[in-house]
Amino acid sequence: MSMGKKILIIGPSWVGDMVMAQSLFILLKQQDPDNQIDVLAPAWSRPLLARMPQVRQAVDMPVGHGSLMWSARRQIGRALKAEGYDQAILLPNSFKSALIPLFAGIPVRTGWKGEFRYGLVNDIRLLDEARYPLMVQRFDALAYPAGAPLPEKLPVPDLHAEAARVPQLRAQFGLDGTQKILALCPGAEFGPAKRWPERHYAAVAAHKLAQGWQVWLLGSEKDRAVAENIIAALPQAQRQRCHNLAGVTKLEDAIDLLSVCDAVVSNDSGLMHISAALNRPLVVVYGSTSPGFTPPLNEQVAILSIPVDCGPCFQRECPLGHMKCLNDLLPEQVISALEKLVPGHEQAVL
The missing domain is CATH 3.40.50.2000 (Glycogen Phosphorylase B;)
Structure with a gap:
């Protein structure tokens, strides 16, 4: 034995x-x-x-x-x-x-x-x-002897969130428990060449808010200003259903809150991998990096990138200063991917 x-x-x-x-x-x-x-x-x-x-x-x-x-x-x-x-x-x-x-x-x-x-x-x-x-x-x-073949299908990460904590977290951060939730993860520790523009995130947020959803922005303290800029770009009437949680949640809070989100839009980041491991419907925008090495390991995922002559460059900052790989990846593409992952149209909120 x-x-x-x-x-x-x-x-x-x-x-x-x-x-x-x-x-x-x-x-x-x-x-x-x-x-x-x-x-x-x-x-x-x-x-x-x-x-x-x-x-x-x-x-x-x-x-x-x-x-x-x-x-x-x-x-x-x-x-x-x-x-x-x-x-x-x-x-x-x-x-x-x-x-x-x-x-x-x-x-x-x-x-x-x-x-x-x-x-x-x-x-x-x-x-x-x-x-x-x-x-x-x-x-x-590394789990096998040197040279041994890998299984045809590798196990995917599978985080076990603590669902019992979610009601307390909702109360703590003033989050609604009835509306569908779009999580936005607009930060990237690696650098700005992995961050989709704030105006594009705001356009996606505005679209889902108009359908009656709420929006949670998640990230570290470094991402708080980015999240504030996204909220500031929204019509005044929509901002009350858009919650900036960047820098105010601990890692365990972010994991448990992401576990109840109906959809996630993220840069190539740690929170993207967490969302995938929670099996959330996920749209990922790639800029300077490539999904060819560290893709989200989740079947409910749409990976979006656009081909550019200079990429993927794997640089923290755009060497040419134009960020074409991210600027030209339009909100309509992300909205379309979201609709395919989470079908159904809610009543518009005026």
Whole structure:
């Protein structure tokens, strides 16, 4: 009888990447339900990991992903040694991410070659980018022996929201419980070259508000001004049904609120991946990046982009200054995609 393995995952540092990592956690549990999965990751990810039932516990990583801090990593590793992990799976490809599993004395340390990791990673893999074009495939391949084929259909992330919290959150933020909800996620931590113009978001919001919907704008404190500009671009009569929640909700609040939204429009961002993992009808607008590497893993999704000679450039800011890839992606295209995902027309609100 299998007792399962005790596995420490060295998690990624971005929201979207952590969501996609749930596919790996699901695979490990499918291989053996007795596998115990702990995830070493930044403290901000705790609410996200708490909504992944495959994860036994989150272990806070107090060292920033850009810092070496050798002694701190050694101290963390020594503290983890008592857990007796059988295997570590390293999702980042950095030298630094391989130190703690070594210091923890974990016998099998699995990861891609990365930077200067020979010896640190003793189950080392050489990445064939053509074979694994998607990030989720690269994560999931680490659940198998080197060279083993992946399943034809990989598990998709599946966050379990806490529905019981939603009434309290509605009351806390003054949100209506009767109208359909369009969530807008207009921010992108990566940079402005991933952000669809505010005027385009406002046009989509105005269309759904005219159909009797309400609009929730979600994001971090950095996105609050962007959300305010979207609301300010609306007719005065519509603004009371448009709620700026950017910067006032915690990550766990955003997850639980998104779980009850009827549709989501988002840039390529962490909240986009969360919405996909909650299986919300989702329209994603792509600018400087491409869905060819980190697409939303959800069947109820419309991915919109327009071909431009200069893209995808994968730059944080438009090198040419015209943002053609986003400016020319019109609100009518997003509205049309929304209507196909969530059919039906409500009575207009005058």
